[in-house]
Amino acid sequence: MLYFITNSVEQKSSSFKCYNLEIQTHPEVYNPSEDTFLLLEEIDPSTEDSVFEIGSGTGIIALYCAQKGANVICSDINPFAIDLIKKNWEQNKNQLTGLLEIRKGSLFDVLTKDETFNLIIFNPPYLPTSKEEYVGGSGWFDKSVSGGKNGLKITKPFIQQLSKYLRDDGRAFTVFSSKSPRIEFNQIHKKNNLKSTIVSSQSFTDETLEVHKIIKK
Numbered sequence: 629m630l631y632f633i634t635n636s637v638e639q640k641s642s643s644f645k646c647y648n649l650e651i652q653t654h655p656e657v658y659n660p661s662e663d664t665f666l667l668l669e670e671i672d673p674s675t676e677d678s679v680f681e682i683g684s685g686t687g688i689i690a691l692y693c694a695q696k697g698a699n700v701i702c703s704d705i706n707p708f709a710i711d712l713i714k715k716n717w718e719q720n721k722n723q724l725t726g727l728l729e730i731r732k733g734s735l736f737d738v739l740t741k742d743e744t745f746n747l748i749i750f751n752p753p754y755l756p757t758s759k760e761e762y763v764g765g766s767g768w769f770d771k772s773v774s775g776g777k778n779g780l781k782i783t784k785p786f787i788q789q790l791s792k793y794l795r796d797d798g799r800a801f802t803v804f805s806s807k808s809p810r811i812e813f814n815q816i817h818k819k820n821n822l823k824s825t826i827v828s829s830q831s832f833t834d835e836t837l838e839v840h841k842i843i844k845k
C-alpha cells in the first residue's frame with residue numbers, strides 16, 4: 629500500500645494519494661486512519677461485486693471498490709462527507725471502471741427493500757464514549773468516532789439489519805475495537821444467524837483493532 633499526506637492551507641484541508649487515488653480531506657470529515665487502511669487491505673472487491681459502503685467519510689473505500697470495477701452505493705449521515713465524496717469522485721472518476729452512487733442517510737435507511745449486495749462495508753464509529761467525553765463543536769467528529777457507552781451503539785443496529793441486504797453468498801466487513809464488549813458483539817452475530825471471523829488486527833498501546841468478515845450461516 630502506498631499513501632502520503634500533503635497538508636495545505638493551515639491544516640484546514642489536506643490531500644493524499646493512496647492506491648493511485650487522490651483523496652482530499654475536510655476538517656468536518658473523518659480522516660482516513662489505521663482502521664480505514666486495515667479495511668482496504670482486506671476487502672478485495674472485483675468487477676463481480678455489487679457493493680454498499682456505509683459511512684464513507686472521504687469516500688476512499690467506495691472509490692477503491694469502483695476503481696476495481698465494482699458497482700458501488702455509498703452513504704454517510706454527514707453532509708460535509710457527502711460533498712467531499714462527490715469532490716473526490718470528480719477528482720478520480722477517470723480511473724473508476726465501476727459506477728458510484730452517493731446517498732445521504734443513516735445505516736440501511738438509504739436503501740429500498742429490494743436492493744441487496746454481495747459486499748457490504750462499514751467502518752463504524754466504535755469508540756466507547758460517555759457524553760462528558762464528547763468533543764462537541766459541530767458534532768460531526770463525535771458522530772464519526774463515538775460508539776456510545778460501550779462502543780456498539782451503531783454497530784449493533786448495523787449487524788441486526790445486515791442479513792436483509794446481504795446476499796446469501798455475500799460477505800461484509802466491519803471494524804471492532806478491543807475496548808468494546810466482545811461477548812455482546814459475538815452474541816449479536818449469533819442472534820442474527822451470522823458468522824464473524826477476524827481477518828486482520830493491529831495493536832496499539834491501549835487497544836487492538838480487528839477487521840471482521842461476516843457471512844450468513
Ligand SMILES: C[S@@+](CC[C@H](N)C(=O)[O-])C[C@H]1O[C@@H](n2cnc3c(N)ncnc32)[C@H](O)[C@@H]1O
Pocket residue numbers: 658659660661663664682683684685686687688689703704705706709733734735751752753754771772773782
Ligand atoms: C470511522 S468513520 C469511517 C469513515 C471512512 N469509511 C473511513 O474508513 O475512513 C465513520 C463514518 O460513519 C459515519 N456515520 C456515523 N454514523 C452513521 C450512521 N448511522 N449511518 C451512516 N453513516 C454514519 C460518520 O459520519 C463517518 O463518516
